[in-house]
Amino acid sequence: MQTLVVCSGGLDSVSLAHKVAAERTLSGLVTFDYGQRHRREIDYAAACAARLGVSHDVIDISGVGAALTGSSLTDDIDVPDGHYAEETMRITVVPNRNAIMLTIAFGIAAARRIASVAAAVHGGDHFIYPDCRPAFIEAFAAMQEAALDGDPAVALYTPFLHGPKSDIVAEGARHGTPFAQTWSCYKGGAQHCGRCGTCVERREAFHIADVDDPTVYADPDFWRSVT
Numbered sequence: 001m002q003t004l005v006v007c008s009g010g011l012d013s014v015s016l017a018h019k020v021a022a023e024r025t026l027s028g029l030v031t032f033d034y035g036q037r038h039r040r041e042i043d044y045a046a047a048c049a050a051r052l053g054v055s056h057d058v059i060d061i062s063g064v065g066a067a068l069t070g071s072s073l074t075d076d077i078d079v080p081d082g083h084y085a086e087e088t089m090r091i092t093v094v095p096n097r098n099a100i101m102l103t104i105a106f107g108i109a110a111a112r113r114i115a116s117v118a119a120a121v122h123g124g125d126h127f128i129y130p131d132c133r134p135a136f137i138e139a140f141a142a143m144q145e146a147a148l149d150g151d152p153a154v155a156l157y158t159p160f161l162h163g164p165k166s167d168i169v170a171e172g173a174r175h176g177t178p179f180a181q182t183w184s185c186y187k188g189g190a191q192h193c194g195r196c197g198t199c200v201e202r203r204e205a206f207h208i209a210d211v212d213d214p215t216v217y218a219d220p221d222f223w224r225s226v227t
Contacts, residue, residue: 002027003157004109005118006101009044011182011202012120012160015172019159020118021052022175027114028055032101034065034094038188047181059104068095081195081222098131099140102156106144109154122160122168124201134161165201166208173211180214194219200226 003020007013007029020026029052031045042058049056098121105117125132141156148154160168172179184202185192192199194217203223206213 001025001116001155002114003116003118004105004112004114005029006105006120007031007045007048009041009046009048009182010120010184010198011172011177011179011205012122012165012168014044014048014182015168015175015177016118016120016160017048017052018175018177019171020157021054024116026052026054027112028057030057030059030105030108032104033058033060033062034068034097034101035062036065036094036188038183038186040188041183044181044183051178051181057108061100061104064100065094068097081197081226096131098129098136102140103144106148106154106156110148110152113152114154115152116155116157118157118159120160120168121158122165123163124165124205128197137161164208165205169205169209169211173209179206179211184215189218192217195222199223 002025004027005013005017005020007017008031017026017029029045029049031042033039033042046056046058098119102117102119108114109117121132121137130136137156137158144154144156160171169179184198186196186198187193192202192215194200194203199217200223202215203213203217203220204227
């Protein structure tokens with residue numbers, strides 16, 4: 001099935017792109033610039049598209065992102081250290097981010113007659129991010145079916161929805177994902193900080209999956225103290 005992958009350039013979405021390329025027909029990647037402080041991830045998405053030989057659309061919604069105030073990913077607010085499963089991580093929520101991005105991706109897929117849109121939401125995101133939960137995915141798919149009225153029909157593909165991030169690492173390894181060519185850190189520095197929620201989750205996932213982690217972290221051992 002032809003599939004358009006929403007790819008941020010992070011470990012999850014790049015692994016998904018490689019999975020789709022191996023198991024379906026990868027039609028292209030779409031990435032969103034919403035003014036995130038870690039926008040260097042966009043370069044990793046571009047590298048993924050080039051590596052897999054598909055088109056790459058970068059959609060500038062930074063004006064929209066600027067209006068979605070209150071998140072440490074878009075405002076001048078410190079990104080907290082710690083594990084995702086902590087209340088402090090709620091400051092990283094960008095309101096309605098996935099709904100906005102998926103709506104645009106579905107529009108692109110419909111215009112190009114691409115049969116499905118893939119997103120790398122996973123079980124580890126459910127606690128913090130409402131628009132990563134199964135209830136949202138089910139409701140969004142139903143909304144898009146009504147919006148397009150089946151002409152053309154575009155399906156939502158979320159193969160990681162119910163599993164932990166370690167499953168993504170295992171699946172990514174199975175499909176030869178070059179993990180060093182992915183970016184997760186929310187702080188957007190020269191290297192992964194090793195302390196923010198997404199760095200901790202990333203490091204923990206490699207450990208659980210028993211896969212070598214090629215990532216260079218500024219603080220490579222912090223994750224052990226918070227997991």
